[in-house]
Amino acid sequence: MIIIVKPEAKEERVQDLIHWIESQDLRTHISTGEYTTIIGVIGDTTKLDDELICGLDIVKGVKRVSEPYKSANRKFHPLDSVIEVGAQKQKVGHGSFALIAGPCSVESEAQIISIAKSVKAAGATMLRGGAFKPRTSPYDFQGLKADGIELLLEAKRETGLPIVTEIMNANHLPLFEEVDVIQVGARNMQNFELLKELGRIQKPILIKRGLANTLKELLMSAEYIMAGGNENIILCERGVRTFETATRNTLDLSAVPVLHELTHLPVIVDPSHATGVARYVKPMAMAAAACGADGLIIEVHNDPPRALCDGAQSLRPEEFEQVARAVETVRSAVCQLS
């Protein structure tokens, strides 16, 4: 960390700051220039708070030289992580592509099994489905909860597809015993209490970027889980909030190469929630595959207009089949290149 001291700062105050830093087991390296004094801080600076230091009146600015995340940092783990999912140890990352599909909400046995079979036939490698649903309104359908998980497990038994479903409360963890991948939704990306609990288990966690969170914050949230001991993390870009209204959110596909550079964790993309519009899912899924995403999570419903939630963004199974084929075509082409 580099701290730039204001030219007018009193020497005494600068010494106070240096002592305070050194009292935290860090070393300093002072460089006095014509116009500025620079304090280089050496050691584990993850414990220093940039904003605190930046706010001191003798400080002109602060620049981090090293990232505040460690376990998730590619610098200390240069090779791609490969996450293994379910009993079959299905791989995600480093060339293994996850194609996760299914309905926004689990609604009935018939629904989830029918969708599971059709997405499997189309090439999906995992089944998603909401049992606990985070809804903006308390009056909206909140999911079938425990029953929804039961139905997902039923679909897993029928098709062999590992299942992915969202958790909203650490107290529900016992219900997720047989779930293969636990999803943390965008709204819970910084629910640190939940993240800490998920650090205590070993199941893969799919964590979605919050609607106004930076990629570094997403990595810090992954770090919360990893710091607890669970390194099985899949990151997911799902759009951020901007002023644009033609799509529900703005899908930030640059997240894929940026995250691949910063971290060894696999990165998947959710074009359904990002755009909120079924007919934009195919082009965005293809784009995600082209820029190197390690997977996709796509909403599929057998009857979009009657779906209990998010019908607007769901594909029909036959549409998903086309998306799967298009994505496969792009991936094969891209693989040739490298």
Place this chain on the structure above:
Amino acid sequence: MIIIVKPEAKEERVQDLIHWIESQDLRTHISTGEYTTIIGVIGDTTKLDDELICGLDIVKGVKRVSEPYKSANRKFHPLDSVIEVGAQKQKVGHGSFALIAGPCSVESEAQIISIAKSVKAAGATMLRGGAFKPRTSPYDFQGLKADGIELLLEAKRETGLPIVTEIMNANHLPLFEEVDVIQVGARNMQNFELLKELGRIQKPILIKRGLANTLKELLMSAEYIMAGGNENIILCERGVRTFETATRNTLDLSAVPVLHELTHLPVIVDPSHATGVARYVKPMAMAAAACGADGLIIEVHNDPPRALCDGAQSLRPEEFEQVARAVETVRSAVCQLS
């Protein structure tokens, strides 16, 4: 709700939509124009999902005529709500101003009692202090937790100031028994599981706007708590994320008049977190008072450069005293007007 049907929509599909709406205990009113058909939906449309309907391929657009929140809606509760805090039933709202001050984190008995005394002397009506701290990094100081709450209660006994502190996990509720106002932080604004639990108690809840949440979403989150039976809600504007970097977030003071129009709940402002810079707190606090805020929540620390967190935005007690006086001056001037 008004649904605008695409001109090219097949009559049969339109009828399907109408039947589906009516199957949900709603009535419809069809108006067929030269170029468009409009379906007016009458009844409790809070259960309809705009985006679902908007995504149907026969639908051109959807426009809500009534808001999806009820308990928080001023339309059904025209008079300002007054929230009563603590044993002394201190009032907030409808002309009663809350001046909440205290450190970001509770650090020690000496610290919290000294700050409590000085902010009380300067005119603060409540003491704030973080015991459970939401930190972006797992390696940052996470608060004194239960011990922090104990120290706050100690400060309350010493000064009589009601205390405000943040909850991050509903499982911690027993520790908040004697806390006067429970704060829900910006990152938990859509932690719906936590909101539901807070709906089951009767203690006042101070809920902060999320960094990328609309004012309507803030009201929906209040509605989650109110739908559970707890109507003692104080709303808090604390800045939203934008591209501007001169301040940590962008304080959206228009939130004050907008929320006062939409809801009967009191609205307070947090200029410390919004700007992230101590020297901008005073002008923003004055501005908040001038546009009708029902209170302020301000960070005060006896030793900002050594505070364990957020020192940059904390005022020294003597600076807070000036802010309190300036705010009082603005408030008296404004009161004259009405």
Place this chain on the structure above:
Amino acid sequence: MIIIVKPEAKEERVQDLIHWIESQDLRTHISTGEYTTIIGVIGDTTKLDDELICGLDIVKGVKRVSEPYKSANRKFHPLDSVIEVGAQKQKVGHGSFALIAGPCSVESEAQIISIAKSVKAAGATMLRGGAFKPRTSPYDFQGLKADGIELLLEAKRETGLPIVTEIMNANHLPLFEEVDVIQVGARNMQNFELLKELGRIQKPILIKRGLANTLKELLMSAEYIMAGGNENIILCERGVRTFETATRNTLDLSAVPVLHELTHLPVIVDPSHATGVARYVKPMAMAAAACGADGLIIEVHNDPPRALCDGAQSLRPEEFEQVARAVETVRSAVCQLS
């Protein structure tokens, strides 16, 4: 246009509004429901200002049924437009891909000719280069101006590549006589006076989306040029401003399918300015090709670290060659699909 009137509106005021609308050569269709009155407005509503009407105190809301742009609207021009560039009538759109490459700034004859030759060899179809440079700071290099255009024309003579360069002032138009495509930069997207002047010529215009402009506003800016008589427009997505700092801007690739739905004009993508980082250009270029972009505009420099501007985002010619090949691979794969 659908106007939803507030339930409490006085009949007399509603009649005033209706008369005012009808005085503008529009017809109205009133539908009185139980709780609301809806005014449907029929005719050329492009002349009505949504915000004006929305702000009337008797109005609850306004919903446009038709778009405020006509010439750019796919509804009235269902087939893709194909723009013809230069003497060779090089095509852009409807399957013809534009690969535009070149330096941020033209610096010297040797530089521009060397780059022109190498990008042509790598497959570029046009040469870009800045002669007039919009720079945030008045102290930054502002381009070689007229001399820069001369050098571009020299490079065109040498290589046969049509040239694309930015205009900042309509008074400079005489200098652009032999330029093949005139670019309007993001900062001038709503320089309406410039757009009007460009509507009076017949040369293709490449117009970039502003940093905080919606896709509909981009179409309205295209409409300004088209309304003047010049229908040779190429739209360009180049990233929008968000809170994310890992990339300079956030590339909004959903713009490609959204614009393809709303308009018949070709849509190209600028991954260099959007990301601001050379090593993210390749994955984003591939993603753009995968989601159906009609072209790319990419910065290439023979000596990025010494480039006078924007070196950070420029590729070396050999890197560009790899990007061109990767894009071609993705495009061939995608073409197979349709």
Place this chain on the structure above:
Amino acid sequence: MIIIVKPEAKEERVQDLIHWIESQDLRTHISTGEYTTIIGVIGDTTKLDDELICGLDIVKGVKRVSEPYKSANRKFHPLDSVIEVGAQKQKVGHGSFALIAGPCSVESEAQIISIAKSVKAAGATMLRGGAFKPRTSPYDFQGLKADGIELLLEAKRETGLPIVTEIMNANHLPLFEEVDVIQVGARNMQNFELLKELGRIQKPILIKRGLANTLKELLMSAEYIMAGGNENIILCERGVRTFETATRNTLDLSAVPVLHELTHLPVIVDPSHATGVARYVKPMAMAAAACGADGLIIEVHNDPPRALCDGAQSLRPEEFEQVARAVETVRSAVCQLS
């Protein structure tokens, strides 16, 4: 400027960078730490482009120590600038408050004179009115142009109020001969060609912040004008674009104290365009006054529902009179404090 070099950078490449910097008449100061090398750059670094350097592959990060603006910088001009307007040399800044009011568009002699008289009676110090109107749609009313300026001058003769009106094209400058303050609208904030022309005259320029521009960029645009020799600049905050939809834009009042810190130029606020809603203008005007704005620019119309543009945000004269009184009350209170 501080350049942080990557630990793995080859010494030879670092030397190249140092030579290149020194070749631009700058001196360097190298500080080699255990993990990093830091290059301090001394001299007039306004000519260095942060992004260029930041993008070099041997560079980890760049931190500016001094701002890239000079004439506008408070550091070199510690006292508040006072701008003198019109023949009467009406002052703006350093305690002199500008209350600018008038219609969005000049429509007729009767209209502008009637409004001018009523806003003058209510305490306005200048008259605003649009003659050249920047409209998103080419089909919207574009203003009365030269005739509009004539009518404004007529109103000035009748009332003595100096007039403020927007310029969109430097070629129109001769028409602005008798205009007292020339406004540069938000969409033209980075129309650098126009800014350069305005630097050649001596008339006061009121420059509005762009919808997605940082405060530093606003200062750089002021710097464009000042670098040309015209130091009579008034800055104007008018809201930025965010995801919030309850107001047209998000008024960023922190801009007032931030700009007052960074620059000596006066800062005024436009609550009408920022909120887009007439009933939010009063609270936001009061807030602006409370946080130290040097003036306000407010839309007033004698007949908002029939105004040709922006009626939604215009106040009636009697409403403006209340706003003026409320602002005066807040200002008197605030003046007492200092």
